[in-house]
Amino acid sequence: MSAAPAELPRWIDIGLIPVINICLALLVSGLIILAIGENPVEAMAIMIRGALGYGEGIGYTLYYTTNFIFTGLAVAIAFHAGLFNIGGEGQAYIGGLGVGLAILAFDSTLPFFLLLPLGILAGAAFGAAWAAIPAWLQAYRGSHIVITTIMFNFIAYAVMVYLMVNVLIKPGQMSPESREFAAAGQLPFMHEMLAGIGITVTPTPLNLSIVWALLCCVGVWAYIWRTRWGYELRAVGHNEAAAVYAGARPRHIVVAAMCISGALAGFVGFNEIMGVHHRLLLNFPAGYGFTGIAVSLMGRNHPVGVVLASLLFGVLYQGGAELAFEVPTITRELVVTIQGLVILFSGALAYMSTPWVTRVWRALLAWRAGAAAAEGA
Amino acid sequence: MPMRHDGDDAVVPPEGPSPPAPPAAIELRGINKSFGAVRANRDVSMTVRAGTIHGIVGENGAGKSTLMSILYGFYGADSGEIRVAGKPVHIASSHDAIAAGIGMVHQHFMLVDNFTVLENVMMGAESGPLLRESIEKAHGELTRLATEYGLHVDPGAVISDLPVGALQRVEILKALYRDARILILDEPTGVLTPQEAEQLFRILSALKERGVTVIMITHKLGEVMAITDTVSVMRRGRMVAERATAETSTEELAELMVGRKLKAGVSPRAETVGAPALAVERLCLRDRYGVARIDDIGFEVRAGEIVGIAGVSGNGQSELLEVLSGITPMTAGRIVVEGREVSVAKPARPDEMRGLRLAHVPEDRQRRGLVTAFTARESSILGYQRDPAYNGRLFTDYDAVDGHCRDLMERFDVRPPLPGIISGKMSGGNQQKLILAREIDRDPKVLLVGQPTRGVDIGAIEFIHQQLADLRDRGCAILMVSVELDEIMALSDRILVMFEGRIVGEVAIKDADTSTLGLMMANAHEGASARGGTSGAEPVA
């Protein structure tokens, strides 16, 4: 029967509660910082100023944001199809390999405006292919996608090390890296583009790929909520029996959703390889694929939420680096702890604050109703 | 259901001469409970005499379950008083309720699947830290309860191996093991076969004879008439009437529940029946263990008739609907819809069947009929999401979908008429109306409908029956599966009875009566074996 508690308005549910969760995380972090003898307020100020207070900080923050948007969207779209893709790391790695191979092959022959779509396509194709194998195994052989995607991360690491050390390395070089791409194969940096219109900013890794990331957000939103394929994808995710009834083919949808997911994760490679490093190298996914899970969770699997959560994680990454840089007693391990607390509070404990927020809200409503009644009388 | 009685021939429940009135087992006074703006219980008072069976009836949302949840300590009442055996008690949790001698059997059983019966019964009521002592004690107690009340279950059986009826007995045992003197049952027959229900009623009578008070929440008025001594009627959070069962009738109770007079039956049956719209020949379905779920059956449904499929739940009716709608591929035989042949060699998926203008209202609306997380707007095109009417080249035109949904809601009286509402938050009846609207709206040639009114309010039942009758009159061939024999009898032109995957009997409506159908459902009618064995091959007209 109608036992559901009074509902919270949307703005509290998706706006206020996440903010409260972050504040709780920062409060606990503050206590830890206090315990090691630093001033938590000052530390927070350094973190926020370092991330958003000046051009270089903003550049790095947005650069991280770009990666998180890609992996966050990747996790989100798989989640809508009821799949938990934790292979973003490997898909990003292999996606980057695709970008690198494509550019290495054509950077001397093709102009930038052809290399740009080529890079995007290569990243998408390789990322999608890497996700398609676990997807196929899930759909047709029943192998659990969580297990297979994480295994494919390890395979991706091994493949990349093998290729970089034995095949793609520039000879006579200590570091397992390819040669640098020709200028036509490099995405313009944001500071270069801004310089072109007369604005001077410090060089940062932020590049054109952030525009692509935002376009991907719009694309994912439209796909999920405004097309019949997205409709069937969500139907499979929420209720497979109903989706079958509706004529959708769950196996096809599992494979399609994972391919899109893998392609999105592969764009991390587009940002890192074509946008930042301009060469193929090792370890560039740097955990973005895993952080994407937290981003998606926090962003409630919605592109707008993913952008906001990505921004938050960008701030945490850049601000955290700044904090470790400025305050020697705050080590990188502590910064990771703070990041972990934010994930814990806004992910695993996301609904912890809901009951008492609900109580406060109800009390507020009752008080308001009471006040109105008193006024009326 | 064979042992259900309509109001007219209601048997007065076995009741001895009234003993001198002891204090009431339960007395509720002025109970109020609100959830936000919803007032689930308003000033509810109720008295249940000790050693009686008391029914509480009401539509979905009338406040029955809320009231019982308050009594069992799930919710605290906003105001009001509870007395047990004459003494006021404070019940803040189920522990308090158990201590007061109240036990509850939920609609959805709360048992640990991989534990044995004994372990489930003991769990949370172990007599000490040593398990062995508890086990011995529980074993003795279970044996005693089983013989005393006819509650026979093997204490060593694992829950997941037991049929539904046995699970319910385990739940009752759990309550009795905790010394419950008052037993609350929430919709106890909803999941039972008629035989199991009958057995349950025997157990309840035995409990009553030994002084246990039983409170039964239900919406099946026939059961109320058959088993209870007194009955309370709730409507919109209020207690609107209390009757001695012997002095009331199903008609009166139905009126009290709905708050108005109900129309009698649906419009007269169509006179003319057209050509076969759906033909089924030698259809078989074996599951992956090789067990025949559908065993060589054949029949036809003609335009303008409703064919009802009766049977105890689990005899292949569900599988039949899923095969006919294309969800499950058949393993042998053929189906002809609108001249298109579907067979193992020429399968058709649900979208193709829909393309043949075969519509399907699934049995389980929560699991198949809609996506509870979707908005009503989205659920209103489930199965038709690729229809060009709602789609451009790339994007779905949600304005068109919205308009379509509004139109359906208006014409089928779906409340609230808000296309943006989450489907899962609509009541069962309104969900069902929305699904029916979606499937009927395209004027199908064939409609498959499973359990059209399961868990639906009386008011909505009336509406849904009328819609089905109207659709038949417009020339649609309707195949209806229902476990409610009343429903089958009220709507069908012909009735097929299924037993263990076979069609074991066919009755024209004019020859149908509850007792023959009941026997057929148990495959115990005359010539059962002969008919049962050959039904598939027999021409059915």
Place this chain on the structure above:
Amino acid sequence: MFRTTLTTIAGAVLLAATVASADEIKPAVVFDMGGKFDKSFNQGVNDGVMRFKEETGIAYREFEVTNETQREQAIRKMAQRGSDPILGVGFAQVPAIEAVAKEFPKARFTIIDGVVDLPNVQSVVFNEHEGSFLVGMIAAMASKTGKVGFVGGMDIPLIRKFACGYVAGAKHANPKIVVIQNMTGTTPSAWNDPGRGAELTKGQFDRGVDVVYAAAGGTGTGVYQAAKDAGKLAIGVDSNQNYLHPGTMLTSMVKRVDVAAYNSFKSALDGTWKPGFQALGLAEGGVDWALDEHNKALITDKMKASVEQAKADIIAGKIQVHDYMSDNTCPR
């Protein structure tokens, strides 16, 4: 436009640098992914800069990177803050140092384990193959089974350089020796995975190996422990690790990154810092094998004599140890 910006920034930094370097220097160090407590390479650098701080009382700035992009960010930040000299640790920082050193031509940079050919960069590399050659000889001479093992961190050229020298040394001492090689992993976590190190070592022991050489950073501790547990021998790397398990630590291939780090800061303070390329091998004392009270019982006079002879021959050029990095191959 872009270049003007750089010049402006560089100018500003130059100004800051001149003011600061009047009497003191403002050194900085950027550790790599392993972190400064990796019990190996980064920790060696940390020891060196700590020693500098203790002796001179001059504080230094430090940062530990956690992803690829932070290297350049941290080094640039150091340069912007007027740090000088700036010490980069590990070959992976080569592109970052290269980029930032161009932007800040007046700042001084030192890179350890990598080469950047710029007028304001000092590159320090080590002839790990020479040191590995010596410990390879010792391993082969100490082995009773004729099988010796190698546990690397990641399969990257630097580690192949260690392995290649080790194999050559072992073959030099005993042409019939069998060398079994394993790599710990494929991600940077391979540099700090003692559990996996122990597992691989046990596997090698099962295949008859009785001396194992670890070139795997923090993973090595697991290798040494496994050797101790099995009563076999292990060879340490980077710093002198003989003391860890006296009796089963055969020797260590010492790579004096601490000295290189210390020297970089000290020479800047003394005004003797010079850009350019330094390869520190046996001759320069940059690499060596370790003999101390913890392992002298394990090293016979005959072993010591042959190793010292080989060392002298390498310094004199009579033995040429192949450097994997020179052509990315290792002769069999």
